[in-house]
Amino acid sequence: EAAVYPDLEAPATVVSLNNAQLGAEINARIVEIAPRVGDTVAQGEVVARLDCTDYELALRRAEAVLQGAEARRNLARAQLGRAQSLVTRQNISRELLNQREADVRTLQAEYEVQRVAVSTARRDTEKCALHAPFNGVVLERLGQVGETASLGKPLLRVLDLDHIEVSAQVDVDLAERLQRAQAL
Helix, strand or coil: CCCCCCCCCCCEEEEECCEEEEECCCCEEEEEECCCCCCEECCCCEEEEECCHHHHHHHHHHHHHHHHHHHHHHHHHHHHHHHHHHHHCCCCCHHHHHHHHHHHHHHHHHHHHHHHHHHHHHHHHHCCEEECCCCEEEEEECCCCCCEECCCCEEEEEEECCCEEEEECCCHHHHHHHHHCCCC
């Protein structure tokens, strides 16, 4: 009538599901690597900074080109509006109206291309700061301040502290007993 629940032991290891090498997403000089080996980092924390001067200048250039494209598009829209009112009074040809409509479509497309260029340049400036992808501990610093980080070059190796699993080796005959166990 007495139930005996024996304790069994088996060698086991704890393995993190994420052991990431954080790399540069742009080519730039490393200006800061904040954590040291053994430091813990929080998800989203800035762990490294790259020199962003060239990327910030590219963003400003793209924004200026976008402003020019917007001005040309707005002028073309105004010219189209005037052409539409003149064609109803038969003061201009239908061909000129078609040309104005084509100009608006062309300049709208140019504006969209420049808008995407600004978004791309803005995204590149965001890549100047490397963020921890998860809560973890720094295992290794692979980059140094002053070095040039190239696209994909690992700068830090971080081990995830939140997503871990235990792996143990047990005999096959114990597998069924483990499935019925109340606690592992």
